[in-house]
Every structure is written in structure tokens, then in C-alpha cells.
Amino acid sequence: MALKVKPLTSNKKTIKKTKDIKQERFNEIMGNFPLFCTDFVKILDNFGELIPFKFNKEQADFVESMGKFNIILKSRQIGFSTVSLAICLWNAVNRPNSSYMIVSLDRKQVSTLFERLKLMNDNLPRDIYTFPVTVRDNKDELLLSNGSRIQISPPAEHIGRGSTYQYILLSEYAFYEIDQAKLLTSVTQALAKNPDSKIVIESTANGTSNYFYEVFNKSFKGNTNFKAYFYGWISDAHKTQFKTEINDAVGWYKSINRGQLMNKSDLTTDEDKRLHKAGATYAMLCWRQWKLTSMSTVDFQTEYPSTHTEAFKTSGRNVFDQGKIIDRLNNLFPPIDKEILKKGLPQTLHKWLGKGLSVYHLPKHNVKFYGGSDVSSGSGGDSSTLTLMDAEGVEVLSFHNNKISVYEFAEFLNIVGRLYNYAYLAIEKNSYGLPVIQRLREDYQYMNLYKHKTFDNRGKRKLILGWLTTEVTKSIMISDLKENFERGYILINSQETLQQMQLFIEDSKGKTGNKGGRNNHDDLVISHGLCIQAKKANKWYV
Incomplete structure (x- = not known):
């Protein structure tokens, strides 16, 4: 039987097919x-x-x-x-x-x-x-x-x-x-x-x-x-890029712990527990401890943050405990959704949703609410702010807007105050605060307002509407806010307030205020401090 020979494929076709x-x-x-x-x-x-x-x-x-x-x-x-x-x-x-x-x-x-x-x-x-x-x-x-x-x-x-x-x-x-x-x-x-x-x-x-x-x-x-x-540094990229350093850190940790690797029982701080829960391995936590032997915590958190708020943590003479601020920022819940609020808020407040108004809890019957307010001109610089909390110290509402005019803000305070069971409001009377107070009392007959005590030349005591900020009263206000926040007597729900607290410092002359910089403000810190003073006054004029 004759052998069948397969025809040779054209070399040009093979080359063309390979090229294709x-x-x-x-x-x-x-x-x-x-x-x-x-x-x-x-x-x-x-x-x-x-x-x-x-x-x-x-x-x-x-x-x-x-x-x-x-x-x-x-x-x-x-x-x-x-x-x-x-x-x-x-x-x-x-x-x-x-x-x-x-x-x-x-x-x-x-x-x-x-x-x-x-x-x-x-x-x-x-x-x-x-x-x-x-x-x-x-x-x-x-x-x-x-x-x-x-x-x-x-x-x-x-x-x-x-x-x-x-x-x-x-x-x-x-x-x-x-x-x-x-x-x-x-x-x-x-x-x-x-x-x-x-x-x-x-x-x-x-x-x-x-x-x-x-x-x-x-x-x-x-x-x-x-x-x-x-x-952040709790990432797959970090494990790969810093693999050699992490191995060195594990060796260092074992050398000072009798050859033992880190385990769950060694997570003795809330920070270590939080980081481990967020995904940091025991080896990565060894590396963190190793790095902290040669750099400050603030520098570490700037270079290797675990959250976006931690990254901007500032060094210097911070008034408020930075660790507690970070912990609170990491555990915030969002404000009530806009669409839900449109069903529960007066129509006149809807325009401020998404423009500085955040509501965390709607008003409840037979609950007393306290508010603090810092007033600005509405020209685009500092904001006019309002902080409201209930009798338990839980923040229920926050507002900040730098374009609201003085007369609009007075109307806003009247509406919100009456909505929240005729809230007791402490309004800073310095500068633009005075016309707001006058409008609230004279135009809106809003009676539940904070009064500060003064004495005339004959020693007669007088009660004047509003909070007057001086070097002495400001130090009292900030000190009270610091104590209430750090001891857990109040619950701050506003992310913007906490971020301003991160920048709030005491300078070399002992004055407190926001850390210098473009668009750094402290108006929400002030309104929160005033809110504490309203609650502390324990007054109710209505």
C-alpha cells in the first residue's frame, strides 16, 4: 500500500499566520x-x-x-x-x-x-x-x-x-x-x-x-x-513593601519577650485591639511597636495612618486628647438621611439640608434640649453655628454655614429651637451675636435664652441676655468642654466638630484657638462649648 504524504504547507502562509x-x-x-x-x-x-x-x-x-x-x-x-x-x-x-x-x-x-x-x-x-x-x-x-x-x-x-x-x-x-x-x-x-x-x-x-x-x-x-x-498602612501593599522590616521587627519583639511571638493576650490597649480588628496582623503590630521606639506616635500616624482622620493629626499643644478624638471619629454614625428628614422637619429647614445642617436625632416629647451658638457675619469667612444636645449630653443636631445672613440665622434658631421643645439657647453676644439675640427676643418672642450675670457700679446684680466671651469666660468654657468630652459625659456626633477639635491648640502665650492655616476654623468648638454652658446653667425660663 502506498504511503500517503501530507502536502507541505506554504512557508509564507505559516509566517503570515504566526504574524497574525x-x-x-x-x-x-x-x-x-x-x-x-x-x-x-x-x-x-x-x-x-x-x-x-x-x-x-x-x-x-x-x-x-x-x-x-x-x-x-x-x-x-x-x-x-x-x-x-x-x-x-x-x-x-x-x-x-x-x-x-x-x-x-x-x-x-x-x-x-x-x-x-x-x-x-x-x-x-x-x-x-x-x-x-x-x-x-x-x-x-x-x-x-x-x-x-x-x-x-x-x-x-x-x-x-x-x-x-x-x-x-x-x-x-x-x-x-x-x-x-x-x-x-x-x-x-x-x-x-x-x-x-x-x-x-x-x-x-x-x-x-x-x-x-x-x-x-x-x-x-x-x-x-x-x-x-x-x-493606610494596614494593607497588602504594606506587608509586601515592608516585608524585610516586618521580619526584623518580629525578631526584635521576640528578643524582648523571651522568644515568644505576639498573640491575642498581648493586645492590652484599645488602639492595638482596634488595629488588629481592622486587619493588622500580629507581625504588623510588632513592626508598629518597633517603629514607635524611634518616632513619636503623631509622626507615625502622619507617615503611616490607619484612618484618613488620623493622617492629619497635628503635633503641638493640643487642647483636646487626640487619641479620644480619633477613637470617636472612628465610631461615628452618619446623620439621618435627607429624604427621611424632609418628612420630619419643617419645610423652611429643607434648604439647609446638605448645606451644613446635620440631624442625628429628631425631637422627643418631654425631653429638654440645650443649644450653643456662635454667630458670624455671613460673608464667607467663619460660620454661624448651632450645636444642640439633649439632657443626657447626646448631640442631636449640628449646623454650620458661612453664607447665612444674621437675620436668616435668627429665624433659623427660632425655628429649630421651637422644634426641639423650646430649647434653651446660649448665644455668644460678642459682635454679630447681639443682633441675633435682639431679633430672637423682640421679633420672635423667644424667651428661653441664656443670661449672664453682671454687677453695676452700685453692686446691684443684673442678668444680661447671651454669653459674653472674655479671656476668663473662654477658658472656663473650653475647660468644661474638655472635661465633659474626655470623661465621656457628652457624645459628639458631628465629624466637623471633632476635626476642628483636632486643630484646637494653646499657643505659647496661653491663648486657645484653631491652628493657623487656610480655612481652619473653631466655630463649632465654640458652639459646642456654649452648649455645655447652657446645660450647666440648669435654667429654664419657659
């Missing part, structure tokens, strides 16, 4: 950013070895959910600048004639980031696939043959003027020693007007006296067009 498969695979990778990173991008690990760039859990979360405008508050070395570098490179090779901007703290930091970007570009597999080649590679710019360019710059107020960028990274933004607001305005206007362009601000915290603090907090509450992210 290769091109198909290339197109698949180039159309998928995570695939591009794992297959084409190389980075240096902690030992100086080139490895494929595989996302950690936090990087994957950010890439999956990022929007057009993004702001990240983070612990150290989570890896978001690396993600941004890879995004710039991926877009640059994919999108001809596009531009990208990388801004960091100073020339040294920018150069470090740029070297990492060029390492990624130099290690693209150009021997296997066709990529745009490098046309220019200098200290400020990487230019590719398809016309795309990636630029770097230290911070400057007018970056981006006359340019258009597909992607902008502002790294360690909180530390820029220029007008951060002007820079952000400039680069935002330079962002390309297409659906794929993006801007990313990423930074560790740098206290509260900067624009990053303001933008992040507003964004975290959903009050800007930026999508806010927080990534």
Missing part, C-alpha cells in the same frame, strides 16, 4: 492596562532586581475605580506613583501626539520618578513587538517617535499654561511650597477635554495648613468633583 497571532496578542495586551503592566512593564524590587509590574491589592482597586479627577491620601510607599508612571507610558505608546505631565516635590524627587519611567520605557520588548522608539530623552522630557511626550516639572503655579495633557500626576502635593490652589487651577485647565483624560493627586499628609487638606476633606464628603481615596 503575534499581532492579535499584542493588540490584546495593548488594549488592557493591567495586562500591559504584567507583560511589558519592568520595575525594580527592593533588592534591585528587574521584575514584572504586578498590581498589589490597593493599586488594582485604584486602577479599577479611578475617575477623571482623583485625590489619594495614603501611607508611605503604597505604589501609586508607579501606577501613574505606567499609565503615562501605556497611553503615550498607544495614543500618538498626546502629552503627559508629572509633578513632584522638587527637582530631585521629579528626577527620581523620571528615571523610573525611563526604565519602564527602555525595557519594553522592542525586540519582539513594534513600539514607538525614543526620539529625545533629556532631564525634562521623554519624546517618542509617534509624537507623544512625557514631561516632568517641580511645582510651579502656572504649569500647563498653553498646553494640553492627557494625564497629570501631582505627587506629594501636600508638601508643595507654593500656592497649591493656583497650581491645581492651572493644571486642571490644561487637562485634555476628552473622556479618557485624568488627573491624580497623591500625597501623604502634611498637617492641616495646606490646600491638600482642604480639597481631600471636601472630596471625601463628596463636595468636589474629585474622587477621594484613602489607603
Whole structure:
């Protein structure tokens, strides 16, 4: 029987089929950013070895959910600048004639980031696939043959003027020693007007006296067009990036504990228990103790925060116990939903929902309520504020708004006060408080108002409406608030009040007030202190 011989396939067809498969695979990778990173991008690990760039859990979360405008508050070395570098490179090779901007703290930091970007570009597999080649590679710019360019710059107020960028990274933004607001305005206007362009601000915290603090907090509450992210040290990224240090810390812990590893019985503080519950392993808690042997708790929480409020914890002569503030912030419940409140509040109050009015408990029959109020001009500076609590010391309502006029605020106090069983109100009479008190008494016949005691020249005692703030009375008010809060006699439900308490300090001259900085206020602290005084007076004129 004759052998059947299979005809030879054309060599040209084989080559064409191989090329088609290769091109198909290339197109698949180039159309998928995570695939591009794992297959084409190389980075240096902690030992100086080139490895494929595989996302950690936090990087994957950010890439999956990022929007057009993004702001990240983070612990150290989570890896978001690396993600941004890879995004710039991926877009640059994919999108001809596009531009990208990388801004960091100073020339040294920018150069470090740029070297990492060029390492990624130099290690693209150009021997296997066709990529745009490098046309220019200098200290400020990487230019590719398809016309795309990636630029770097230290911070400057007018970056981006006359340019258009597909992607902008502002790294360690909180530390820029220029007008951060002007820079952000400039680069935002330079962002390309297409659906794929993006801007990313990423930074560790740098206290509260900067624009990053303001933008992040507003964004975290959903009050800007930026999508806010927080990534703390209790993370998969931290376990990987600090693996060597964590192992050293475990060895150190065993050396001072008779060779024993940390276990549940060693969690003796509320902080350790909270961190462990939040996901910190025993090894990570060893590392935390090890780090605290050479740095203060405040510095640790700034560099390695476990919550976004902890990151902005300030050092200095803080009046209120910072640990207790953090604990309370970590256990807050949200105010009552707006739609529910619209059914339970008078129509005249609906316009303030979402504009500073937060309600935690609606009024109950036969319950006495006490309020404190700090009054401002309504011109956009300090806010007019109201704090209400019940007889048990639980905060039931908080209000702050810097655009409400004096006459509107008097009407607001009248409506809220009567709603809450004719609440007893202590209103600071200094400055704009006096006309509010007069309107409440004369126009609205509101009688349940705090009175302070004075004496005339003949020694006759007089009762005057309102709280008069002096150096002496302010120290009493703040001292009482501190004691009531730290001993747990009151329950503060307002996040804004607690955040202002974080910034409330005593200066070198013994004066108390908010820590200096852009848009730092203490008006809610004052209204809460006045609320304590109303409750302490134990009066009821109605």
C-alpha cells in the first residue's frame, strides 16, 4: 500500500499566520492596562532586581475605580506613583501626539520618578513587538517617535499654561511650597477635554495648613468633583513593601519577650485591639511597636495612618486628647438621611439640608434640649453655628454655614429651637451675636435664652441676655468642654466638630484657638462649648 504524504504547507502562509497571532496578542495586551503592566512593564524590587509590574491589592482597586479627577491620601510607599508612571507610558505608546505631565516635590524627587519611567520605557520588548522608539530623552522630557511626550516639572503655579495633557500626576502635593490652589487651577485647565483624560493627586499628609487638606476633606464628603481615596498602612501593599522590616521587627519583639511571638493576650490597649480588628496582623503590630521606639506616635500616624482622620493629626499643644478624638471619629454614625428628614422637619429647614445642617436625632416629647451658638457675619469667612444636645449630653443636631445672613440665622434658631421643645439657647453676644439675640427676643418672642450675670457700679446684680466671651469666660468654657468630652459625659456626633477639635491648640502665650492655616476654623468648638454652658446653667425660663 502506498504511503500517503501530507502536502507541505506554504512557508509564507505559516509566517503570515504566526504574524497574525503575534499581532492579535499584542493588540490584546495593548488594549488592557493591567495586562500591559504584567507583560511589558519592568520595575525594580527592593533588592534591585528587574521584575514584572504586578498590581498589589490597593493599586488594582485604584486602577479599577479611578475617575477623571482623583485625590489619594495614603501611607508611605503604597505604589501609586508607579501606577501613574505606567499609565503615562501605556497611553503615550498607544495614543500618538498626546502629552503627559508629572509633578513632584522638587527637582530631585521629579528626577527620581523620571528615571523610573525611563526604565519602564527602555525595557519594553522592542525586540519582539513594534513600539514607538525614543526620539529625545533629556532631564525634562521623554519624546517618542509617534509624537507623544512625557514631561516632568517641580511645582510651579502656572504649569500647563498653553498646553494640553492627557494625564497629570501631582505627587506629594501636600508638601508643595507654593500656592497649591493656583497650581491645581492651572493644571486642571490644561487637562485634555476628552473622556479618557485624568488627573491624580497623591500625597501623604502634611498637617492641616495646606490646600491638600482642604480639597481631600471636601472630596471625601463628596463636595468636589474629585474622587477621594484613602489607603493606610494596614494593607497588602504594606506587608509586601515592608516585608524585610516586618521580619526584623518580629525578631526584635521576640528578643524582648523571651522568644515568644505576639498573640491575642498581648493586645492590652484599645488602639492595638482596634488595629488588629481592622486587619493588622500580629507581625504588623510588632513592626508598629518597633517603629514607635524611634518616632513619636503623631509622626507615625502622619507617615503611616490607619484612618484618613488620623493622617492629619497635628503635633503641638493640643487642647483636646487626640487619641479620644480619633477613637470617636472612628465610631461615628452618619446623620439621618435627607429624604427621611424632609418628612420630619419643617419645610423652611429643607434648604439647609446638605448645606451644613446635620440631624442625628429628631425631637422627643418631654425631653429638654440645650443649644450653643456662635454667630458670624455671613460673608464667607467663619460660620454661624448651632450645636444642640439633649439632657443626657447626646448631640442631636449640628449646623454650620458661612453664607447665612444674621437675620436668616435668627429665624433659623427660632425655628429649630421651637422644634426641639423650646430649647434653651446660649448665644455668644460678642459682635454679630447681639443682633441675633435682639431679633430672637423682640421679633420672635423667644424667651428661653441664656443670661449672664453682671454687677453695676452700685453692686446691684443684673442678668444680661447671651454669653459674653472674655479671656476668663473662654477658658472656663473650653475647660468644661474638655472635661465633659474626655470623661465621656457628652457624645459628639458631628465629624466637623471633632476635626476642628483636632486643630484646637494653646499657643505659647496661653491663648486657645484653631491652628493657623487656610480655612481652619473653631466655630463649632465654640458652639459646642456654649452648649455645655447652657446645660450647666440648669435654667429654664419657659
